[in-house]
Every structure is written in C-alpha cells, then in structure tokens.
Amino acid sequence: MGRRTSGNGARRGRRPATSRAELERVAFELFAERGFDATTIDDIAAAANIGRRTFFRYFGSKNDVVWGNFTEQLASMRSRFASCPPDQPLMEAIRDVVVDFNRFDPQVVPWHRRRMELILKVPALQAHSTLRYADWRAVVAEFVAQRLGTEQDALLPRAISHATLGVCIAAYEHWLLHPDTDLCDVLSRMLAELAAGFGASVAASTPER
Amino acid sequence: MGRRTSGNGARRGRRPATSRAELERVAFELFAERGFDATTIDDIAAAANIGRRTFFRYFGSKNDVVWGNFTEQLASMRSRFASCPPDQPLMEAIRDVVVDFNRFDPQVVPWHRRRMELILKVPALQAHSTLRYADWRAVVAEFVAQRLGTEQDALLPRAISHATLGVCIAAYEHWLLHPDTDLCDVLSRMLAELAAGFGASVAASTPER
DNA sequence: TTTCCTGTGGCACTCGTTGTCGCGAGCATC
DNA sequence: GATGCTCGCGACAACGAGTGCCACAGGAAA
Numbered sequence: 001m002g003r004r005t006s007g008n009g010a011r012r013g014r015r016p017a018t019s020r021a022e023l024e025r026v027a028f029e030l031f032a033e034r035g036f037d038a039t040t041i042d043d044i045a046a047a048a049n050i051g052r053r054t055f056f057r058y059f060g061s062k063n064d065v066v067w068g069n070f071t072e073q074l075a076s077m078r079s080r081f082a083s084c085p086p087d088q089p090l091m092e093a094i095r096d097v098v099v100d101f102n103r104f105d106p107q108v109v110p111w112h113r114r115r116m117e118l119i120l121k122v123p124a125l126q127a128h129s130t131l132r133y134a135d136w137r138a139v140v141a142e143f144v145a146q147r148l149g150t151e152q153d154a155l156l157p158r159a160i161s162h163a164t165l166g167v168c169i170a171a172y173e174h175w176l177l178h179p180d181t182d183l184c185d186v187l188s189r190m191l192a193e194l195a196a197g198f199g200a201s202v203a204a205s206t207p208e209r
Numbered sequence: 210m211g212r213r214t215s216g217n218g219a220r221r222g223r224r225p226a227t228s229r230a231e232l233e234r235v236a237f238e239l240f241a242e243r244g245f246d247a248t249t250i251d252d253i254a255a256a257a258n259i260g261r262r263t264f265f266r267y268f269g270s271k272n273d274v275v276w277g278n279f280t281e282q283l284a285s286m287r288s289r290f291a292s293c294p295p296d297q298p299l300m301e302a303i304r305d306v307v308v309d310f311n312r313f314d315p316q317v318v319p320w321h322r323r324r325m326e327l328i329l330k331v332p333a334l335q336a337h338s339t340l341r342y343a344d345w346r347a348v349v350a351e352f353v354a355q356r357l358g359t360e361q362d363a364l365l366p367r368a369i370s371h372a373t374l375g376v377c378i379a380a381y382e383h384w385l386l387h388p389d390t391d392l393c394d395v396l397s398r399m400l401a402e403l404a405a406g407f408g409a410s411v412a413a414s415t416p417e418r
Numbered sequence: 419t420t421t422c423c424t425g426t427g428g429c430a431c432t433c434g435t436t437g438t439c440g441c442g443a444g445c446a447t448c
Numbered sequence: 449g450a451t452g453c454t455c456g457c458g459a460c461a462a463c464g465a466g467t468g469c470c471a472c473a474g475g476a477a478a
Contacts, residue, residue, distance in 0.1 A: 013424025014474045051427035127336040159379035159399045160407055166371030174364045190368045197406030198369055222455025223443045260458035
C-alpha cells in the first residue's frame with residue numbers, strides 16, 4: 001500500500017464536479033418544490049449541472065439522497081455506546097444513547113424535520129428506509145449482545161433492537177404530527193415505557209365495558 | 210348498487226384467465242428456481258400464459274405477489290382482537306392474538322417459511338414489506354386505542370404497535386435462522402419479554418466489564 | 419511533453435410500472 | 449341466433465430508475 005499520497009495530500013486526477021452535500025442540498029430544494037416522486041434524477045442532475053450518470057456516482061439511488069451521511073452518524077452512535085458506564089442498566093443505557101443520538105442543534109432541527117417528513121411519509125422512502133434501519137439496529141444489537149454476552153444475532157439482541165427502533169419511529173411520527181413537541185422528550189418517554197413494558201400507562205387497562 | 214348479480218351469482222363478461230392464487234403459485238416456483246430478483250414479470254406472465262399487462266391487474270407490483278392475501282388475513286386478526294375478553298390485560302391480549310395469528314397448519318408451514326424467507330431476506334422485499342407492516346400495525350393500534358380510550362394515532366398506540374411488530378420480526382428472523390424452533394413459542398416468549406420491558410432476562414445486565 | 423490517474427458523462431439497455439385502446443368472450447334480451 | 453352490454457385480456461408506447469461500457473477531460477507527476 002502507500003501509493004496514493006506522495007507525502008502531502010495531493011490529489012491526482014480530475015477534480016470532482018460536486019459533492020454529496022451539495023447534491024443533497026439541490027435535491028431537497030426540488031423535493032420541496034414538486035415533491036419526491038415528481039422529481040426525476042434528470043431534474044436533480046440538471047439543477048446540479050452534472051450528468052445523470054454522475055449522480056449515481058454520488059448516491060446509489062434516488063432514495064439514498066435523503067439519508068445524507070447516515071453511515072457516518074451511525075459510527076458516532078456506536079462510539080457513544082462504547083463509552084457507556086458498564087454499571088448502567090441496559091435499557092437505560094440504550095435510552096440515553098438513542099435520545100442523545102437524536103439531539104440536534106436548534107438551527108438544524110427544521111432541516112431534520114423536512115428530512116424525516118420525507119422518510120416517514122413518502123411511501124417509496126418509507127420502504128427504502130427499512131434497509132437503513134437495519135444498520136441502525138445492528139449498532140443497538142451489537143451493544144446489547146456485548147452486554148448480555150451473547151451473539152449479535154441472538155434472539156434477545158434482535159428483539160430489543162427491533163423494539164427500540166419501533167418505539168423511536170413512533171416517537172418520530174408523533175413529533176412530525178405535533179410540531180410543538182420536543183423530539184427528545186417524546187423519545188425519552190417512550191423508551192422509558194418500553195423499558196417498563198408499557199406497564200406504567202397501561203397497567204390498569206382493564207377498564208369499563 | 211345491486212346491478213351485478215341478476216338474482217343468482219351469474220357472471221357477466223369474459224372469464225378471468227387465471228387467479229391470484231394461481232399466479233402466486235407460478236411465481237413462487239420461479240422465485241425458488243432462479244431467485245426473486247432474477248425473475249422478471251415477463252417470466253411470470255409467460256409461465257402463467259397471460260400477458261405482461263394482465264399480471265398487473267392481479268397484483269399491483271411484483272413485490273405484492275409474495276404477500277398473497279394478507280389483507281384478508283388482517284381482517285381476521287381484527288376480529289380476533291374484537292373478541293378478546295375486556296378484562297384481559299392489554300399486552301396479554303396482544304400476545305394471545307398475535308401468536309394465534311401466526312399459528313399455521315403444519316402442512317402449510319414449509320410454504321409459509323419460504324414466503325417469509327423471501328420477505329425477510331430479499332432486500333427489495335424487506336423494503337416493500339414496510340408498507341404491509343403498516344396495515345398490520347394499524348390493526349394493533351386500533352385495538353390499543355380502543356382499550357386506552359385514545360385516538361388511534363395517539364402516541365402510545367403507535368409506540369406499542371411499532372414495538373410489537375418489531376418483536377415479531379425479530380422472532381421471525383430467529384425462526385428462519387433456526388428451522389427447528391417453534392415459531393409460536395418464540396413469538397410468545399418475546400412478546401412476554403416486551404410486556405415485561407425486557408426485564409426478566411436483562412434485569413441483572415450490569416455484569417463484569 | 420508525455421504519462422498516468424481519477425472523475426465525468428453520453429449511449430444503450432434492462433426492468434418495473436402505467437395509460438390507452440382495441441379485441442375477445444360470455445350473458446341477457448329481443 | 450343476432451345484437452348489445454360488460455368485463456377481462458393483452459398489445460403498444462412511454463416514462464423513470466438503475467447499470468455496464470467507454471471515450472474523454474483535466475490535473476499531477478515523471
């Protein structure tokens with residue numbers, strides 16, 4: 001190895017015509033204007049002054065655009081899990097990390113909302129997001145497995161990661177529906193409910209009729 | 210209304226060339242042979258002796274084929290919920306109904322396994338299944354909301370239905386991975402874990418390092 | 419200048435999906 | 449048994465996502 005950088009960080013060939021971030025920005029503008037489905041790759045490419053073919057060198061699919069640099073963020077979530085105090089109860093650790101993972105600067109919140117609006121409301125993206133969720137779950141399952149001393153694909157890590165994801169999506173949907181609520185607060189409450197087996201609010205659910 | 214059946218169940222126009230069930234059968238054979246992705250609509254149509262256009266009159270998409278008559282089954286799950294004793298605790302009722310919903314005749318189990326193998330392992334189907342899951346969740350959420358006296362799209366019904374679905378998928382994945390296990394048993398155990406907040410098996414998860 | 423490397427983008431092709439439209443095959447009615 | 453009405457079939461065309469191929473552009477290094 002060691003052939004690329006000749007000492008400094010010098011590049012070699014032709015310079016990229018754009019960047020993922022720039023493409024994302026342009027695409028989101030179009031999505032906002034005419035909607036996700038009505039925006040074609042050609043539209044995006046034209047608006048970004050690149051060829052249609054080039055678009056696919058930056059994103060594997062049209063769907064991928066809305067996920068930005070999710071993979072990088074997952075890495076940070078993984079490291080957050082790694083730095084959890086070992087004596088912290090499992091479900092509590094998950095709650096802390098997940099809530100923290102979804103904490104954003106107030107200034108980027110509107111942006112994040114638009115992104116999640118797409119992901120959770122456009123059917124094509126709802127569907128595609130499942131594949132990204134799998135990566136997210138893998139991070140949670142990895143942590144659970146390590147804590148429980150089991151394989152990552154054992155039943156319990158799987159179940160907990162799936163259930164945790166489900167609760168988070170529910171919280172997100174609620175947050176989108178009620179713009180005045182605080183996402184982290186909703187997430188925190190629902191993850192607590194999950195840890196309690198939905199016991200607190202449901203215990204006496206043997207009411208009338 | 211009342212214009213179709215002229216007293217008896219007489220049909221009127223041309224007879225259908227095939228049926229959903231038949232198409233499903235033919236398609237599954239091809240999927241087993243060459244895989245889902247490598248099977249084109251033309252392949253299926255040709256094997257079923259119908260036109261490519263006609264295929265889309267029976268199924269809205271290639272993905273839909275693997276879900277068979279899921280919608281009808283959901284109706285039965287809804288009625289099962291309706292007949293739950295009102296004094297049964299919420300999470301317990303969910304467990305009973307869901308486990309029962311996934312109980313199959315031993316003779317159709319291999320078939321069901323093949324179906325779920327596709328749904329949970331082929332990426333295109335993993336993605337698409339999200340849309341079907343939404344219908345499933347709606348049935349659960351409807352029941353929860355009725356029990357809790359809230360709107361169906363309130364936070365808790367949403368969260369519980371999402372979490373329940375998650376746990377079920379985890380159980381299914383485990384069942385696919387370990388063919389010797391009993392699906393209903395795994396489902397039952399994991400739904401109990403969920404109701405307990407993953408407390409039983411996890412409580413003392415403050416072990417070494 | 420030449421060489422090499424890397425990103426670009428046009429072209430052509432596959433495949434899923436949809437709208438349109440004319441045709442075919444039954445039933446009912448005269 | 450001709451006619452009309454219906455409902456399903458299927459050919460055709462078109463669109464858009466995604467992919468392989470390949471020639472080319474434009475910078476760095478030799």
